[in-house]
Amino acid sequence: MTTMTTPTPPNQNAKKTILFLGATGGVALSALRRSLAAGHTCIALCRTPANLTAQLDHTTWSNLHIIQGDAHDASTLHACLRTPATEDGKEGGRVVDTIVSSLGAKPTWKGISDAHVCEKGMVALLEALRRRRAEDGDGDGDGDAARGKKVVVPRLVAVTSTGISDVARDVPLPLMMLYRALLHTPHADKKAMEGLAVAAGKAGEVEWTFVRGSLYTNGPETEGLVRVGVEDPVKGVVEKEAMGYTISREDVGKWVFEECLEGDGRQWVGKAAILTY
Template sequence: MSTTTKTVLFLGATGGCGLSALRRSLAAGHTCIALCRTPSKLTDKLASSTPPTGATTNLVLEQGNAHDVDALARCLVQPRASSPHALVDTIVFSIGGAFDMSSFSLDDPAVCEKGITALLAALQRCRDAQSATGRPRLVVISSTGISDAGRDIPLLMVPLYHVMLKTPHKDKKALEKAVMGSAEEWTIVRPSFFTDGPESPKGVRVGVEDPVAGTVESKAVGYTISREDVGKWIFENVVEERPGDARWVKRAVSITS
């Protein structure tokens, strides 16, 4: 249980990475808001997780689309704060589309770009229309293979990333551009190629880039990482971030097994 609890908004909580971070946040006692098109899909996944999360008193489920500014604005103000206009403390943005192998594309090729555009607009609306206060920590899941500061993937993975994943990576680039152009306190997480399964007992390796300056502070090149490990890293390093700890603020962090 965390000594300081926060209010965390999850967008894309039914996916592997978001679900992993959500489960850990709930167990730590944080108030977690999850915006889902089908809330029962999330509750079913929580109940069947290992160990089962089940129904929790600190989970606030909201029905809606992460591309809907109205729905997002409804979720951005803390439901249990002493101030009626306090924004959430942290936003975990892990939305994505279903990959179509026949076309090497997504069911929605601009799913991340539309989602982050709507989120930034909703934040501004809350501040303008509701005089909402606070500056949430925003963490978004992007991908390795799209850095402008040098190669961050193994040479053998270059054909896969630059051909097969061309469309999804175009969307991730648009996501990153919007985030970096905002006034929010953001962290971009760039995982290696996703795998299913449990977290690695060896932990993860981390590379750090300042994407605004175009400089690489450290490198970590690898092939894969489990979704479970991505969610764990986000929980431990962003959700549980202590006041004054700015290690990952305005940084792109590549993580790999």
């Protein structure tokens, strides 16, 4: 007999444990810095930790836990999904509250470094979550669910891109032409990633939010310039339109922190947020 589990909503004022994938990139790095400063426990999975420590003084933050490994390896991700023990001796081991995934391929002289980096990362993450869920118990006689406890369903904040919607065009036509000419492969990868997350959401494995920025830049954060559109990819409805050309990675990371990490963020569950200037 299978017992249905229900998500346990986080306390809006409680400190969270957040797993960052792709933390050396601009969006995740921006959100990571802000999360550390706010006192949240942050786990950063990095293939090359030096790439992160070169941008972030890890000795300053006792709430930062850097793990070396590959985001395409389900076993590594499985270990990262457990909260670390605290300095005051409290035992860790429960599932993390939120996962921020900002994986992406790098352009090379031969083309995109990995045409399926996002899709493979999502496959591995969902496999790791399933293993973690099986350990906690899913109503089969073992674990928390079988003992009547609520099993936490983690939040997933996945950074993707505009120009991949099946519902409506969310970028100006000139930019759409550029996307189709130069970014078809990485956009197909992000679209595949989103599809996997939506399916996992329907199965009750994760609560997802997609953050679709327009053309990303390395500009600074701004005040009052970011416009936010809202799409429901499951219902196929655009709830609020926002169409533009660019957005800085710093501003996207700031929005992720303020809207999805620092607060409750439930209004963004099952939604795609379109961020642009």
